[in-house]
Amino acid sequence: MFKPKSECQKVKGMLSPYIDHQLTSSEQGVVEAHLERCQACQRELESLQAVVNLVHRVTMVSPPRSFAIAEAVPKWRAVPVAVFSAATAVAVLFLAFFFVSDALNLFASEVPVGVEERLGETGLLAEPSPDMAGGASDVAEAGYETVENWPFWQLEVAFSVLVVILGAMTLIWWLKRRKVMERG
């Protein structure tokens, strides 16, 4: 159930800006009138004031060194990082494409079972042999198999290696540039 704030709670919320003289004149009037008749809030104010005074005693320290920039970071140092990171991103996209295509058989074709073996034996299917006359019924019996048209396995390995190399180059150039900037 919603419980309205007591006057003490409201005033306690205004003590910090009251210390800083950041209240409007009407808010200040409310706080001062309340403080005159509420000892608990007076103690709260004294305690908060003591903490604020304590924090005000913290001194600023001198920087341990100059942070002046010795020279502008050469722009050419930014180029390899941009180039390598872009190349890495492109390679990652290709790699993802190959994995997805491979997993979903996007570029595979369905061929009758045994056709590959026959192609391998004869080289061509140009002249239908007498055996092939009954081919349709064989296929109907044996069904189809999926044959990949793209060498996905090789592509995946090649692009994985490429991603690792490009990623490493990006990291090396980024670290080099960071070192130069820190020296600056």
Place this chain on the structure above:
Amino acid sequence: MEEDDLILRSKEGDLDAFNRLVEKYQRQVYNLALRMLGKAPAAEDATQEALLSAFKGIGGFRGGNFRAWLLRITANACRDQMRFWRRRPVVSLDALVIEPEGDAQSPEDYALRRELGDEIAKALAALPADQRLAVILYDIEGLSYEEIALVMTSSLGTVRSRLSRGRARLRLYLEPRMELLP
């Protein structure tokens, strides 16, 4: 040379002019970073990052309060550092040691000031980042509410409430220790 001229020349790529601005503000930038992060190496990194970002981005500064703009960049650099350190092993609060400064301190005075600094650093570290930022900017760096609103890109009411809640939490932490502090 006037600050406006230095800013104008910095926008044209004049590094010497920008370094004059660095010289003027690096103490405030470094102290903000140090109190926000509590660790000198992280504060140095954040200060360097902030000043480099400021030099690169000064073309986007559209006039107004340069100090508030620079401290806003510093606060962002501190946030990046906090994210970086969150991924690293937790640093003990004992590491939040900030060496006190002052002329001709006696050993007792030095020890007391160091103790005060340690306790306040620990109390600040326990605050949420936005409340810590408000307390540091007002109570330590001496900015006005209006300037803090510019740094935080928030309203005066938000500044007032963050400062109020931050101080209330500091009080909870520091009050039991007040008698022991110098």
